[in-house]
Amino acid sequence: MTIDILTIFPEFFTEVFDFGIIRRAKLAHIVEINIHDLRDFASDKHRMVDDRPFGGGDGMVLQAQPIFAAIENLIGTCERENYPDGTKVILLSPQGRVFKQSVAKEFADELKHIILICGRYEGVDERVNDALVSEEISIGDYVLSGGEPAAIVLVEAITRLLPNALGSETSAENDSFSDALLDCPHYTRPADFRGMRVPEVLLNGNHAEIEKWRKEKALEKTQKIRKDLLKGVDSE
Numbered sequence: 001m002t003i004d005i006l007t008i009f010p011e012f013f014t015e016v017f018d019f020g021i022i023r024r025a026k027l028a029h030i031v032e033i034n035i036h037d038l039r040d041f042a043s044d045k046h047r048m049v050d051d052r053p054f055g056g057g058d059g060m061v062l063q064a065q066p067i068f069a070a071i072e073n074l075i076g077t078c079e080r081e082n083y084p085d086g087t088k089v090i091l092l093s094p095q096g097r098v099f100k101q102s103v104a105k106e107f108a109d110e111l112k113h114i115i116l117i118c119g120r121y122e123g124v125d126e127r128v129n130d131a132l133v134s135e136e137i138s139i140g141d142y143v144l145s146g147g148e149p150a151a152i153v154l155v156e157a158i159t160r161l162l163p164n165a166l167g168s169e170t171s172a173e174n175d176s177f178s179d180a181l182l183d184c185p186h187y188t189r190p191a192d193f194r195g196m197r198v199p200e201v202l203l204n205g206n207h208a209e210i211e212k213w214r215k216e217k218a219l220e221k222t223q224k225i226r227k228d229l230l231k232g233v234d235s236e
């Protein structure tokens with residue numbers, strides 16, 4: 001999968017994708033991540049990318065021109081209907097569909113090329129949305145100053161679901177949310193830390209009992225913290 005990120009703050013991404021699973025996935029050519037400075041696509045000599053809003057108001061609005069130029073440069077067209085199969089242009093903004101594990105899975109399964117436009121809090125010229133954007137995505141009901149942290153969240157969540165990105169196929173399946181439940185608690189050595197003991201069941205090697213305990217704890221935790229996730233879950 002190729003992920004292109006369009007931003008006015010390319011330095012924001014320095015090193016952030018150079019650790020752990022993302023780093024390994026890049027080295028193994030499972031994912032290619034490219035950061036693009038929108039100023040490089042500005043047509044004026046001052047490399048201007050934003051301007052004051054028509055109609056007045058606070059802040060600056062990202063201009064359409066550099067974003068159109070960047071998309072044209074990346075996929076050879078600004079016609080949404082001519083985007084190649086498996087390509088999506090995503091605008092990160094608080095107005096979008098809320099990003100969840102199911103959305104990460106959908107993108108990991110169906111897409112080959114994702115272009116992430118990092119919007120600014122004050123806004124992006126609506127003609128970008130009208131003409132270019134396949135979908136707006138929000139990472140939650142709160143307002144960030146820009147889409148950059150959201151882009152990192154998407155890259156993280158999607159990359160780990162790509163085939164062979166994780167060491168073992170089962171690790172992603174056991175994650176929180178992959179079966180609509182929160183994850184169960186985990187422990188490692190020592191078995192007794194400052195008098196806090198690891199649950200006995202995890203030490204006895206009985207795998208059926210361990211599985212049962214994990215399922216119960218996951219359900220308990222979900223019940224307590226995220227009851228909303230339990231609708232439609234078979235608790236057997």
Ligand code: ADE
Pocket residue numbers: 092093094119120121137138139140141142143144145146147150
């Ligand atoms: N930009 C500003 N707030 C955002 C959010 N909640 N999700 C995605 N992009 C954003």
